[in-house]
Structure formats: structure tokens, C-alpha cells
Amino acid sequence: MGTRSARASGGATIQQKLPDRRRSHCFSNRGRARWLGGLACGAILLLAGCSRPVEPAPFVSMNHEISPEPVRVGPATVDFRLSDAAGNPITGAQVGIEADMSHAGMSPKFGGAKEREPGRYQAHLEFQMAGDWVILLHITLSDGKKLERQIDVRGVRPN
Numbered sequence: 001m002g003t004r005s006a007r008a009s010g011g012a013t014i015q016q017k018l019p020d021r022r023r024s025h026c027f028s029n030r031g032r033a034r035w036l037g038g039l040a041c042g043a044i045l046l047l048a049g050c051s052r053p054v055e056p057a058p059f060v061s062m063n064h065e066i067s068p069e070p071v072r073v074g075p076a077t078v079d080f081r082l083s084d085a086a087g088n089p090i091t092g093a094q095v096g097i098e099a100d101m102s103h104a105g106m107s108p109k110f111g112g113a114k115e116r117e118p119g120r121y122q123a124h125l126e127f128q129m130a131g132d133w134v135i136l137l138h139i140t141l142s143d144g145k146k147l148e149r150q151i152d153v154r155g156v157r158p159n
């Protein structure tokens with residue numbers, strides 16, 4: 001995973017930054033001890049990377065609107081805004097849409113969203129059946145961070 005390799009290489013970088021004087025002063029013992037220590041450190045970091053959640057998710061708030069209202073079987077439009085902790089629009093996000101029904105046995109429908117205005121995104125989808133739906137937004141921010149948001153759409157009406 002990205003985080004894991006970033007941590008491992010971070011450890012290596014710190015080691016390289018240690019002054020060379022010490023290394024040449026007593027290379028045979030200290031150099032090797034440090035090298036082994038570095039390995040142990042790396043292993044610990046790898047283990048920690050496995051058990052820890054990937055990274056604290058960035059703060060992103062989302063407001064959404066679905067039309068038509070009330071939602072019924074057929075085409076629908078989802079408008080949503082992404083903004084940061086300060087309320088500024090989050091631009092340049094790539095957003096994949098996944099629409100699922102809450103009951104088993106239906107395959108999810110996938111689509112994408114387009115950024116219509118800075119921080120304002122729009123997706124088109126089709127509700128094929130009346131009932132309860134869940135829309136998942138798979139969001140990749142411009143810096144590569146990923147997060148998900150869920151929109152519950154209950155009681156889609158028959159057409």
C-alpha cells in the first residue's frame with residue numbers, strides 16, 4: 001500500500017541523514033548495529049501499517065440533492081457539493097457512483113459524476129425498481145486521497 005511504502009522509505013531517509021562522521025568513526029560495530037536496528041524498525045513500521053487504519057480521512061462535507069422529488073423509478077439526477085472544513089469547495093475530485101438496492105440479488109449499477117461548477121458535482125443514474133436504494137460515492141481527491149460517502153434513498157416509488 002502507498003502509506004506503508006511511504007513509511008518504510010521515510011525510515012530509510014532518516015537513516016541516510018545521520019551524520020557520516022559517526023559511521024566512519026566506528027563502522028564495524030555501530031554501523032552494523034544501526035543497520036540491523038533499521039531493519040527492525042522497518043519491520044515494526046510494516047506491522048503497524050497493517051493493523052492501523054490507512055490514514056485519518058480528510059474532512060469533507062457533502063450536501064446532496066436528488067431529483068425528481070419524490071424519487072421514482074426511472075432516470076434521476078444527483079447533485080452534490082463537496083467542501084472542506086473551512087467551507088471551501090473541493091474541486092478536481094474524481095467521483096464514481098455505485099447504486100445498490102438494499103435487498104440481495106441485484107447487481108450494482110456504476111456511473112460517474114461530472115464537476116459542473118467548482119466543488120459542485122452531478123451524476124445521472126436510473127432507479128430500475130421501487131424500494132430502498134443506497135448510493136455510494138467513491139471519491140478520489142485531487143491529491144489522491146480516497147474516501148466514500150453514502151446517500152440513502154428510501155422508498156423509491158413505482159412509476
Ligand SMILES: [Cu+2]
Binds near residue numbers: 101103
Ligand atoms: Cu431491486
